[in-house]
Each structure stands twice: as C-alpha cells, then as structure tokens.
Amino acid sequence: MSxxxxxxxxATVAARPVYQLRGVSKTYAKRNIQALGAVDLTLTExxxxxxxxxxxxxxxxxxxxxxxxxxxxxGSVMLEGKPVVGPRRxxxxxxxxxxxxxxxxxxxxxxxxxxxxxxxxxxxxxxxxARRLLELVGLKGFEGVYPSELSGGMAQRAAICRMxxxxxxxxxxxxxxxxxxxxxxxxxxMELQRICLERNATAFLVTxxxxxxxxxxxxxxxxxxxxxRFVESIEIxxxxxxxxxxxxxxxxxALVDRIxxxxxxxxxx
Amino acid sequence: xxxxxxxxxxxxxxxxxxxxxxxxxxxxxxxxxxxAVSIWEAxxxxxLVSGIILPxxxxxxxxxxxxxSNLLAGGYxxxxxxxxxxxxxxxxxxxxxxxxxLGVVVGETTFGERAIMPYLVxxxxxxxxxxxxxxxxxxxxxxxxxVALATFIATxxxxxxxxxxxxxxxxxxxxxxxxMGASRWQTLVKMKLPTGMPQFFTGxxxxxxxxxxxxxxxxxxxxxxGFGELIRIASTNLDTARVFxxxxxxxxxxxxxxxxxxxxxxxxxxWQRSSAASASM
Numbered sequence: 122m123s124x125x126x127x128x129x130x131x132a133t134v135a136a137r138p139v140y141q142l143r144g145v146s147k148t149y150a151k152r153n154i155q156a157l158g159a160v161d162l163t164l165t166e167x168x169x170x171x172x173x174x175x176x177x178x179x180x181x182x183x184x185x186x187x188x189x190x191x192x193x194x195x196g197s198v199m200l201e202g203k204p205v206v207g208p209r210r211x212x213x214x215x216x217x218x219x220x221x222x223x224x225x226x227x228x229x230x231x232x233x234x235x236x237x238x239x240x241x242x243x244x245x246x247x248x249x250x251a252r253r254l255l256e257l258v259g260l261k262g263f264e265g266v267y268p269s270e271l272s273g274g275m276a277q278r279a280a281i282c283r284m285x286x287x288x289x290x291x292x293x294x295x296x297x298x299x300x301x302x303x304x305x306x307x308x309x310x311m312e313l314q315r316i317c318l319e320r321n322a323t324a325f326l327v328t329x330x331x332x333x334x335x336x337x338x339x340x341x342x343x344x345x346x347x348x349x350r351f352v353e354s355i356e357i358x359x360x361x362x363x364x365x366x367x368x369x370x371x372x373x374x375a376l377v378d379r380i381x382x383x384x385x386x387x388x389x390x
Numbered sequence: 391x392x393x394x395x396x397x398x399x400x401x402x403x404x405x406x407x408x409x410x411x412x413x414x415x416x417x418x419x420x421x422x423x424x425x426a427v428s429i430w431e432a433x434x435x436x437x438l439v440s441g442i443i444l445p446x447x448x449x450x451x452x453x454x455x456x457x458x459s460n461l462l463a464g465g466y467x468x469x470x471x472x473x474x475x476x477x478x479x480x481x482x483x484x485x486x487x488x489x490x491x492l493g494v495v496v497g498e499t500t501f502g503e504r505a506i507m508p509y510l511v512x513x514x515x516x517x518x519x520x521x522x523x524x525x526x527x528x529x530x531x532x533x534x535x536x537v538a539l540a541t542f543i544a545t546x547x548x549x550x551x552x553x554x555x556x557x558x559x560x561x562x563x564x565x566x567x568x569x570m571g572a573s574r575w576q577t578l579v580k581m582k583l584p585t586g587m588p589q590f591f592t593g594x595x596x597x598x599x600x601x602x603x604x605x606x607x608x609x610x611x612x613x614x615x616g617f618g619e620l621i622r623i624a625s626t627n628l629d630t631a632r633v634f635x636x637x638x639x640x641x642x643x644x645x646x647x648x649x650x651x652x653x654x655x656x657x658x659x660x661w662q663r664s665s666a667a668s669a670s671m
Binding site: 188189190207208209210212214216217218220222223224233234236237238267269 | 560562563565566567568569570571572576580581584585659660661662
C-alpha cells in the first residue's frame with residue numbers, strides 16, 4: 122500500500138476519504154446530557170485535521186467514539202468503508218502521557234500492540250520494523266533502553282513508534298505533546314508534521330492550543346460545548362512543509378485570530 | 391555550581407553541611423547501641439531491678455554465646471530453630487499463594503469486591519491470635535497448627551497489597567490497552583499485575599513480619615518442639631537472660647525473611663530504583 126501511495130502523488134489524485142462520521146451524536150442517558158451534537162467529519166487520505174474547543178466541549182467523547190472505545194448514540198462511524206464497532210488495529214492512538222511501561226525496553230513497548238493482538242512471536246518478528254520507526258523519529262540506538270532513561274520528548278517519540286507499528290489507517294492524537302515544555306512541544310510538532318508527510322498519514326488532532334492546531338492542520342474544526350458540535354471549519358492555506366518561522370507571519374496571526382474569535386472566550390481555558 | 395577561582399572569596403556561597411551529616415551511619419547506630427547497653431548496665435549495677443527480671447548485659451552476652459555455639463554445633467537448639475524456620479517458610483509460601491489469589495479475585499472482579507471483600511475486612515479486624523485454640527483443636531499440636539495460625543495472620547496484608555496494586559494502573563494505561571483491543575486477561579497479566587508489583591511487595595513485607603509472630607504465638611499456645619517452646623521453657627525457669635538470647639537469634643530469622651523479600655523486590659521490580667525509604671516500607 123505504501124508503494125502505491127508513493128507512486129501516486131496526493132496532489133494528482135482526488136483525496137480518498139478514510140474516516141467518515143455522519144450525524145454522530147452522544148447522549149448520556151443517565152443524566153440526560155447531550156455531550157455531542159450531530160457531528161459530520163470526513164478525513165481524507167494524507168490530511169491533517171484538528172478539533173479545538175474548550176474543556177468539556179465533547180472533544181474527548183468524539184475521540185472515544187472515533188477510537189471505538191465508546192458507541193455513539195446516533196449516526197454512522199466508518200473507517201475504510203467498514204463501521205467502527207470497537208477498537209481496531211487500523212486505528213492508532215496517542216495520549217497526553219507517553220504511557221510507556223517501565224518493565225519493558227523501548228522496543229518492547231513499541232511492539233506491544235502487536236504482542237497483544239498476534240502474540241509474542243509476531244511481536245519479535247516486528248523488531249526490525251520497530252527499529253526503522255525508531256530511526257524515523259530520531260531515536261536510533263535506543264531500542265534496548267528502559268523508559269526511565271528517556272526524557273519526556275523522547276518518550277513521546279517512542280509512543281509515536283508504538284502508534285505507527287500496526288500501520289494504522291488513521292492517527293488519533295489526544296493533545297499528544299501538551300505535557301511537554303513549550304520548546305520541546307514546538308519541536309515535536311514539527312517532527313510530527315515530518316513523520317506524517319513522510320508516511321502520508323491521515324491524522325486527527327485534539328488540542329487546546331490554537332497555534333498548534335494552525336501550524337499542523339489542513340483544516341481546523343472549532344467546537345462549541347453543550348452539545349459539542351462544529352461551529353466552523355477553517356481551512357489552513359499555509360504551504361507545506363510548515364516551519365516555526367510561519368508563526369510570526371501575518372497570515373498565521375490572522376488565522377489564529379479568526380479561530381480565537383470563534384471560540385467562546387468565557388469557557389475557553 | 392563549579393568553583394570559580396576568579397571570584398573573590400566573599401561572593402562564594404557554599405552549602406554547609408552540619409557535622410552530624412558527615413558522621414557515617416554505622417557510627418550513629420553504634421552510639422545508640424552503646425548508650426542503651428550502658429543504661430542497661432547502670433540499672434543492673436544500681437540493684438533497682440532484680441536479676442531475674444532484668445539480667446545483666448554480661449549474663450545476656452554469655453547466653454547469646456552459649457545459644458550461638460549450640461546452634462553452630464548442631465545441637466538441640468538448631469533442631470528447634472529448624473522447626474520454627476519450616477513453620478515460617480511453609481506459612482509464608484501458603485500466605486503468598488492464598489493472599490495473591492484472593493487479592494486478584496477481590497481486586498479484579500466486581501463480585502469479589504462486593505461480596506468477598508466485606509468478609510475479609512470483617513475477619514481482618516478480629517484479633518487473629520484468638521483463633522489459635524481453634525487451629526490447635528483442628529490440626530493438633532504439630533507443625534500444622536502453627537503453620538495455619540501464621541498463614542492466617544500473614545494472608546491479609548498480601549490480599550490488601552495485591553488488590554491495591556491492581557487498582558494502581560492509571561487511566562491512560564487502561565485506555566491504551568483498550569485501544570489495542572487487549573483482553574481482560576492480557577490487561578491483567580501484561581499491565582495491571584506488573585504495575586501493582588510495588589504494592590504487592592509492601593503486602594509481602596508486612597506479611598514477612600506477621601508470619602514470624604504467628605509461628606511463635608502458635609508455639610507458645612500449642613507447644614511443640616520449636617524455638618518458641620525453648621523461649622517458653624526458659625521463661626518458666628526464670629532464665630531471663632536465655633529468653634533474651636533466644637529472641638536475638640529469632641530476630642535474625644525475621645531479618646532474613648524480611649531481607650529475602652527486599653532482595654526479591656529489588657530483583658523483580660528492577661525499574662523501581664527504590665530509595666532506602668521505600669525499601670523499609
């Protein structure tokens with residue numbers, strides 16, 4: 122599949138939809154709270170989309186539904202033409218915390234998803250692939266190191282490898298770098314862009330940070346709370362690859378301002 | 391932090407350590423020991439307390455040497471000690487197996503937490519030594535009744551430690567395992583149990599102390615041929631110095647038991663570079 126991707130440049134082919142949500146809503150029956158209004162979302166192959174919104178606007182609910190961790194109350198969730206009815210191996214996920222297990226070496230942590238699904242033997246067979254991924258994220262030579270010896274940024278790089286090892290069709294990123302310091306975070310965002318471009322990955326990011334959403338995304342969806350729904354979808358027309366210098370450009374500032382204006386300032390943290 | 395020779399001395403601010411921080415630990419420990427023995431000797435020399443109630447340090451030391459030589463020579467005391475060690479070892483293994491199993495049931499299943507845990511808490515609040523006559527009635531005066539009492543005492547901390555350990559995994563780790571499509575068994579074995587190892591070992595450490603107390607209590611109340619029986623005989627003979635000496639050797643067994651747990655913990659939980667604070671519970 123990756124060969125086909127490389128042969129056809131994304132620009133020449135009409136982008137194929139990978140992930141499609143139609144009228145997805147979520148109501149918690151117990152307290153009769155509508156957490157999510159009708160959300161429509163299409164992720165096309167190789168695109169990077171973000172959703173930004175205040176705490177408690179339903180972002181995590183949306184992400185849980187997309188990851189197959191919670192069923193929607195209504196609507197359809199389709200990944201690669203098949204409905205999502207539970208966790209799937211073609212969904213890669215990353216959280217705020219790297220959540221590497223300290224009793225496993227870095228490489229053992231990376232092949233954990235394979236070990237869980239296909240057993241130890243299959244996991245061992247993936248070690249070469251894991252080493253290639255470590256090289257991709259700039260952690261070459263760290264395979265035998267235990268996570269306690271990795272810095273926060275390095276741990277998140279390893280988490281990226283763990284997410285990529287199953288060759289997922291879509292990457293779901295839940296504020297992946299928000300626990301890192303500002304400098305590391307900016308750098309990791311650029312690394313994430315590089316990795317996504319290199320692999321033509323389809324990614325969906327949930328974030329609190331407007332600049333982060335703008336610098337990474339092709340489209341930013343602004344979400345409003347109670348019930349959570351997209352109030353505006355803003356296309357980011359900055360050229361790729363993006364660089365940190367773009368943050369100071371007027372175009373970048375205008376996009377940030379537009380998104381900020383769209384967010385309810387009172388509830389935005 | 392680096393010393394700057396160019397700076398005038400008045401601007402250099404060096405952290406000062408108190409004289410006590412520079413004293414090696416063993417010196418402090420030795421000082422306490424010497425102080426305690428001196429007070430002990432002073433009380434003895436003053437004649438305020440009868441020698442039957444509090445023997446002199448010298449008398450106690452003679453008994454320590456005597457018991458030690460008997461143990462080394464493989465005398466009757468070694469036979470007695472070996473019986474007690476067996477009781478402790480059996481009870482510790484049993485308590486670990488039972489405690490771990492119950493801990494997993496209670497910590498992992500809703501049924502266990504709702505239906506079994508209340509009974510465990512109820513039993514745990516009872517004075518467990520009071521069960522000794524029952525164990526003697528059921529199992530006789532041999533090794534079994536002592537093992538039973540010691541196991542009974544040592545099981546609960548392991549149950550609690552195991553169950554607490556299973557709850558130690560954070561939300562991120564649980565979520566990660568769910569996204570990977572892990573089964574309940576995989577989640578337990580590959581994530582929850584390793585995460586809970588430190589708590590499990592805390593339970594083991596408490597149990598390693600309790601198991602000793604259980605075995606000796608069992609011997610006091612149920613006779614037999616163990617080390618507890620030797621202590622009981624010596625105290626009946628008003629041989630207080632002997633009692634002290636026997637207790638000293640018993641404490642070595644207790645220390646060895648505790649030390650074994652700490653050793654295993656350092657080996658198994660290699661990722662937890664524990665400080666001295668966590669090693670001593």
